């Protein structure tokens with residue numbers, strides 16, 4: 001093989017081609033610099049040929065190599081500089097990206113807060129709309145509702161004299177065939193038509209009955225006084241409607257109302273409401289009050305008086321007012337009240353049918369965020385049996401009981417009628433029952449009356465009386481209730 005540097009012809013060609021000489025293998029910059037020095041040292045300016053590695057090379061060739069190396073070093077240096085600049089600009093852009101990320105995170109948080117607020121606001125609006133609609137409906141209907149409930153026959157079978165039209169759940173007809181004194185062919189059918197806000201037939205379950213009053217119960221949490229009572233003769237289903245049985249599907253108005261109140265209050269807590277609940281359970285027998293939550297010695301039972309405070313609040317002296325925080329706590333109190341009632345029942349021969357029992361849940365709510373407070377009472381009352389006993393047939397304690405029951409139920413009717421007529425004087429004090437229920441019955445309250453009727457034919461006269469009383473109540477239009485809010 002011929003070498004370029006030893007062949008003058010090739011050297012000429014290479015020189016003519018400028019830089020097109022074969023390049024040395026690549027080396028590191030430091031190594032090149034060292035080589036440069038080694039190469040530079042033996043060179044003599046006078047000699048065109050220098051010794052390299054023992055071989056002699058022309059000086060111009062070595063100089064070319066040095067120049068080549070220098071240009072490469074300079075290239076590397078400029079590349080290093082470029083990379084360093086790129087690094088700097090990358091660092092800058094990373095810092096900018098971090099700032100941008102921080103800004104975006106904070107924007108996102110703000111957006112979340114806004115969405116959460118908007119969600120709460122929408123829930124709040126939904127809640128306000130629900131309350132508004134419910135209260136408008138209530139105003140249109142008037143603030144006293146009457147529901148009629150027919151108990152199933154004890155012996156089973158078909159009820160003939162009470163007709164409930166299939167297409168109308170508000171009407172009821174009581175029919176009776178009256179024998180004519182001129183013979184059977186002259187028998188006449190006498191019908192009595194009634195209409196109420198709702199009529200429940202014997203097959204309607206507890207759940208469906210409660211569904212009809214759940215909005216009313218709900219409004220107790222909105223600051224309205226609510227009173228629901230069951231009226232009817234003994235054995236017509238008042239206690240079944242108000243308290244019901246222990247099985248889930250048998251539970252009556254009181255346990256279902258308590259459950260609803262506590263469930264709804266939990267939801268309202270999420271919107272900033274705080275509630276305090278106080279329960280009491282009192283029985284009125286022969287115009288005497290008895291604390292059904294009393295746990296002391298039987299012979300140490302205190303006496304009770306109904307008092308009205310300067311701000312028109314009704315309280316009972318020496319009565320147990322128990323703070324409650326859950327549905328379970330209230331259920332325990334109801335069990336205690338039943339125990340107290342059954343003791344009295346054994347001692348006094350079916351005493352419970354002849355006493356009124358009043359369960360009251362006082363509700364105080366506060367939403368400090370919105371600066372609103374509300375106060376209300378939910379009264380659920382199981383009235384004494386309404387049957388009339390002929391004076392001649394009842395004597396002694398029984399006569400006293402019946403007089404007292406009739407008087408308090410009559411007074412209840414009078415109070416409701418006086419409220420409906422917007423009379424300036426309402427005779428609440430005429431009976432312990434109306435005096436105790438004063439704040440729940442007044443114009444600022446929502447009232448619901450159940451009239452419970454027995455379907456047995458021999459109960460016909462009592463059923464007619466009950467329906468007539470309930471109709472009078474149904475005709476009453478108590479003024480618009482307003483929430484007790486500050």
Ligand SMILES: Nc1ncnc2c1ncn2[C@@H]1O[C@H](COP(=O)(O)OP(=O)(O)OP(=O)(O)O)[C@@H](O)[C@H]1O
Pocket residue numbers: 150151152202232233234235236237238239240241352353354384385452
């Ligand atoms: N809708 C109903 N469905 C099934 N059973 C009922 C219904 N209503 C009442 N009963 C049953 O009828 C019986 C009498 O009912 P309840 O004790 O509730 O009458 P009451 O009006 O409260 O009587 P009292 O005035 O003596 O307290 C009970 O055995 C009860 O379980």
